[in-house]
Amino acid sequence: MERFYKRKVPEPNSANNACNSCLDDINWEDEIKYDPGLRKQIDEYHPNLRERVRRKYLENGPCQPRTFAFPMTGSRREKKDGGYEAFVKNGWNGFHRKERLKLHVGDVGGSHYQAMKNVRETGKRDYLTRLNGSIDVARMLVKLGLPFRGHDESKESYNRGNFREFRDYTAEQNPSLRKAIGTKKSDNSLLVAPEIQRDIVKCFAKEVLHAILEEIGHDVFCLLVDESRDVSCKEQMAVVLRYVDKYGIVRERFVGLVHVTETTSAYLKSSIDALFAELKLSLKLVLVAIVRKHKGVSDFFTKISILLNVVGGSSKRRDLIRDINVKEMSKALGCGQLQTGTGLNQEQCLQRPGDTRWSSHYKTLKSLVGMFATIVKVLEIVEKDKNDWKIRDQASNLLEYFQSFDFVFYLHLMLTILTITNSLSLALQRKDQDIVNAMKCVKSTRLNLDELRREKWEKVLDEVSDFCDKYDIVKLEMEDTYIDPKKRRHKSGITNKHYYQVDCFNDVIDWILQELDNRFSETSSQLLICSSAFSPRDSFHDFNLENLMSLAKSYPSDFNSGNLRDLSHQLGLYTADVRDDGRFSNIQTIAELSQIMVETRKHLCYPLVYQLLKLVLVLPVATATVERCFSAKNVKTYLRNKIGDEYLSDSLICYVEKEEMKKVTNEAVVRRFMNMQGRRFDDD
Template sequence: MEKYLINLKRKAPSSPPSSSQKVLVNLVVFAHQLQLVVVAVAKKHFDVGDFFDMISLLLNVVGASCKRKDAFRENHKKTIEKEVNDGERKTGKGLNQDVSVQRPGMTRWGSHYRTLLRVVECFSSIVEVLKCVQNDGADDSKRRQAYGLLSYVDSFDFVFYLQVMVHLLGVTNSLSLALQNRDQDILNAMSLVASTKRELQKFRDDGWNSLMIKVSSFSKKHGIEKLDMKEDFLDTKRRRKKTGVTNEHHYKVNCLYAILDLQLQEFNDRFNEVNTELLICAASLSPIDSFSQFDHSKLMRLSTFYPSDFSQGECISLDQQLDIYIDNLRNDERFTHLEDLGELARTLVETRKHLSFPLVYRLLKLILILPVATATVERSFSAMKIVKTDRRNRIGDEFLNDCLICFIEKDVFEKVTNEAVMKRFQDMKDRRVLL
């Protein structure tokens, strides 16, 4: 695994971690756990936690048997036919396929969002299955479960938190997908983070009315009773105690604002001023528009984030090397139309300029291995569980490394034919038998 991990696991300094090293740790955790963080932070709000618990129970009841799954598909088919006849749904190639309700997984990024979207899409079919279980369940416990779920999904709370979480997970989904890309550009990632934070803040400031329109539309479509926002809020767990607030205040301030404040705080903690400075400095290496973002002072500041990689003397040399580097590359046509840092590094090596500017190239490598997207690394570690099984528990490091290279770089090895492998093996030395 040296090929894959040597650039991703820096040697820990003997001194306590600096603020820049903490930044890198935060970036790794953020990229790897973004979708999990969104759900986990939201669950700190007790009502949202109850909502996801009920969603989990709902999926278990609906998908508990093949009979219920078939009933779900049949009801969904009837719903689609009705909507097509009423002109509410379009028809065409690839549309209106059979669907199933996917259970969310804590290790599957974006699965919570897809699950909630499917619940919205197939809500009528889910309710019909619950009614069947309530009336014809095999035992009393199953019927009670279905009865409780029907009472919950027919409530304003369910519709409200469903729409809130669909919107919240939808806003963060684009960032989640981008961070899973195999070669995500760190500059694009930072731009997406900033956009996501702005959208969350915008939803907090001006999203209440649009949210209530969605809640009212969903409730009207499925015959769920709506609440009068001007009436006093009634806490179902303490019915005798007056809350002293209206329904609008409770759901807007105690629920929506509380959830969004938790999310915004999490984003701000992970991408504070120090993080932003690191990434802004990294942007100065960008080759776009003939290195228009190049900034000598910011690149020198960037080198201070890596004290173990740049000595004091090397920092002085880097200061002198940067001006020659930018003048040389701006006057070389081979560097005119580069789009990202990966292309810049590749072209430097192809033109052997990385030998002329070793310190700049070292700084570029450090930025490239800054693990904003850790999906590739995580998949490499996951591959160990597949390659190193119980029967291979004594596999050596060298053999494990070779196996992992073959497993991880599938796209490369698929181009290698069996004949080429056998010929290479045969040419290594004389064989008694011709392969």
């Protein structure tokens, strides 16, 4: 092969030879510059020389010139010229060392010190102006129970949420706030962040709680606790303190809301202990919840709830109810079945019952009886709707149930029971409860329920029969064998009369009577009856020394043997005194008696009597204020159902306790706000 392919010999003037020959001729000391700023770029060398040049750079090591005179900056120049050249002429670039700034400022009295002081005061003033603006906006929103946040809070949005919108409007009306906001370009420095909003609300709530606890002091109080769901279906425990203030007025103050995962007595007690530890400091009678133990009654109220969603779930169906109701009313007026007059034949609607107001169920069932024909016609129309299959199927099932004997029976049974207990419900939910009348109402309600069970079965059955005849609903013969609608092949072995009278009518009433006995036992009833001996009606006609002494013995920690002896003596003097005093002649309630005693300073003359009176006043019959807390549904709505537990509790405290909220000053909120999380004024 070599004879065919001869090896070529490189010519003597080739580039490679020229490059290799010139390597030895290069003066590397002059070629490789020590200063990187004076070096040639490696790419400028021939490719065969680049590796050699790179190695030369590595051999020289890092460049660290020692003889170069850098210009003076920062503290070096400040020592020379006092900082004038650095700050006024040439500028200063030592911002990463704040100690240099202090050196430049100098001692008290210097021009630089005064300039820095003015800057700090201006920054502090602007910060406080912005903070007070946020506090004013938060005060207004929390008082109205409105949400703070918006869906889109960007500057380009036309609806940035209530807080930012009201803040912008306030800035337009307040030149000082507008100027303070204009000095800051960063949105974070405007004190409008969600964390700032929550902290401001917390400060308001803490100030309200501080005022309440300060008002109670070391005096006696009663704890009211109620449990109910909110719109996000979370179990909440509301806590209210009932006490007598320094003016002798009974107060019920909402102090917190606690999320509970279970409602056992032990868990509720631990939650209350935790709340009391944080603050350093008898349940509501729910009739509908009791009767829901019966499966038929529970199904009845479940169907009522579905009905309210179906017929009242849209404005179109509500208008349909209104139109049909007007036609039925006009027809009845034409036939002479209704009378005309002022206040008669007003427009009716179905009222949605509330979990915390068991009297509201009475209004719901009462309106359902009056509008039954209208409701049936609306369900028939909705049943034919082909657009919404879910609502259509619900309407079909409701229509079948509402035209059954079971529905009519439970409707009249519960309406009769709720009619009897409605007066008691209203009496127990009054804020200014009269213990004497409340106990009389409990007693009369129990007697009426007992009479209903013993003597009114036939009357209720006749009402059910008349309702079935009026609306063509199939009636049941009471002597026939009872057939369970869900188990039609199963023979029950009992008659319809036995099922509806014994298993339904009697059982439901027995459960209610048992609940009344549990809530108002003989011991608690006797305690309340003894309390009624304080009643000032008819010149203290009900005054009874034995009952009041018996009441005092129920509080051994407040009245020892020596105090009981002194109390007996004071009660005699007290009775003779107030009966002869004309200022006590026209009062009717124990609450009024307490206020007059403070006004006339007799609470100082008879301290043991007044102490016993306060113990009577803090005895609640029902948790009225707790129920009103959950009636404030605009604080946590379906559109605002992700609000946190702590934030919800703070918002509710501010919303419910508007009287105390009004007394909280901006200065107090600013002081508490600045102490949170180690904050400082934004003066950088």
